[in-house]
Amino acid sequence: MHSLDTESVELASYRLRDAAVYWYIAWMSSRGANAPPPMWKQFVDAFLRQYFPPEVHxxxxxxxxxxxxxxxxxxxxxxxxxxxxxxxxxxxxxxxxxxxxxxxxxxxxxxxxxxxxxxxxxxxxxxxxxxxxxxxxxxxQQSEDLNEGQSKRARSSSQLEDVRGSFRPPHSVTGIPSPSQRLSYSDSSRDSRTSSFQYQRDSARMRMPLPRCSQCGRAHSGRCRQGSDVCYTCGVLDHEGLPEE
Known part of the structure; x- marks a missing residue:
């Protein structure tokens, strides 16, 4: 503003606020009533001593x-x-x-x-x-791109693990049968095999043709009862009923 040193002090005083205003009034009063207008350097030195002491600087x-x-x-x-x-x-x-x-x-x-x-x-x-x-x-930005790529790979791995973890073999909760379950499975399997074998043996017997008797000429199993006094049906002696022709 090309102002004189004395004018600069007056202009600066209008920029003071709050406690600085009271400081300026007290400082001007301390110079005395007949003192010449303060110069800019005098004002700056006094202001800095008050609000910006050397140790703070x-x-x-x-x-x-x-x-x-x-x-x-x-x-x-x-x-x-x-x-x-x-x-x-x-x-x-x-x-x-x-x-x-x-x-x-x-x-x-x-x-x-x-x-x-x-x-x-x-x-x-x-x-x-x-x-x-x-x-x-x-x-x-490079760090964000790297973190985003790692997060995507982590999410993909997590989804794959979830898919794998959701699969469970039948009759098993954890995928690995306990010892009691394995024993039960073993017993059931053995009983099933035994029943199957018995059924096959009985069926084979039922399907096998009976031999023809050389005595009576008929097809039957066991000893021939023709000519004896026993019942042809139950084999009991003196049974009521006639021999089967």
Whole structure:
């Protein structure tokens, strides 16, 4: 605004708020009624002594010198770096120094990729921060794609396991019969085989033709009773009834 030093103090006083207004009134009163208008440097020194003492300033400079990205994103690190750099104007007086300070605090993987870019002619803090932000975005997208692919493979494997686990052989809950079940199956199988064999033997006997008797000329089994006094049907002696012709 090309204002004079005395006018700058008056203009700045209109920007003060809350407790700073009361401080300014008290500071002007302490100068005395006949004191000349304060100069800009006098105002700045008094204001900083009140609200930004030397020990706080040194602490901010130390934070800037030891600032590292750590777990911060590039955006968060850039904002913190820009905020603290104003407290150390003599350290980063040249743009190359400020760019170097920013790159030195990045995480190792980003340092390796940004070190060469930082040496390009005309590189300033805004461009190196934008370049680093773009690198972080690309790495984040690659990580998301990798995680998505792993998740899809995991879901496919889980669905395959569910299909396999849902199959159960008949008469078995777990797929492996217990010892008692195996014994029961064995007994049942043996009884079934015995019954089947007995049935086949009886059926064979029933189907086998009876031999023809040489005495009576008829087909029958056992001893021939023709000419005896026993019953031809039950074989009992003195049975009532006539022999079968």
């Amino acid at each position: 040194r602490a901010r400079v130390d934070r800037f010198l030891t600032l590292r990205q750590g777990n911060r994103s590039v955006r968060e690190y850039s904002l913190q770096c820009n905020s603290l750099a104003r407290y150390a104007p003599t350290i980063v007086v040249e743009m190359e120094d400020r760019v170097h300070r920013f790159v030195a605090g990045l995480e190792p993987l980003l340092i390796n990729e940004c070190s060469t870019t930082a040496l390009l002619d005309g590189m300033d803090i805004a461009h190196i921060q934008a370049y680093t932000q773009n690198l972080e975005d690309q790495k984040g």
